[in-house]
Amino acid sequence: MDLARRTLPDRDISFLALPGSLFSSEGAYTVFMQGRSTLTQHLLQPVVVRIADGALISAEPPPWYMWLLEGSRPLHFGNYAxxxxxxxxxxxxxxxxxxxxxxxxxxxxxxxxxxxxxxxxxxxx
Structure with a gap:
């Protein structure tokens, strides 16, 4: 989790997916980071960390259509902005x-x- 915080310092940890779970692979932890502002708090960015040595595997942002989908979800509940x-x-x-x-x-x-x-x-x- 420290590596995820250092990789994306402008974001907070939303949740941690354990190895082998639905949101992570067998050999890695996936830390999902969320933004701090009203507009970005629903946009999750995964940080994948290898279990064996704690090395960063990936911190790529999701594709644009996932940002669009996640960003529009709060519109259905009227709590966006x-x-x-x-x-x-x-x-x-x-x-x-x-x-x-x-x-x-x-x-x-x-x-x-x-x-x-x-x-x-x-x-x-």
Missing amino acids: GLPLKLIWALLDLATIAALLTGLYLYLPKKRRQTGAAGNPRPVR
Whole structure:
């Protein structure tokens, strides 16, 4: 764990995967490091350390699509960046609702105009 801290000093330890577990190989420990800021605390970076001599095997960041996937997970729970993001989502929701309502407003009177008062279709000019 000390090697992982020295390798990525700007990150904190999230958890340690023991050898042979689902998140590590037979001959190595995997230390998962997380960022300290609100934006990076959900982004895990593995540091793989060999058991035999305690040497660093790998500290490569995950592929870009894993960063994207892990970074978007908190959006589903509404706890990403606090109140500012919640307000942005509320504005986007209101814009979507407004677009739906204006579409219905423009569509429904058009249907009524075409059928007329008695239900007979009017000729289109």
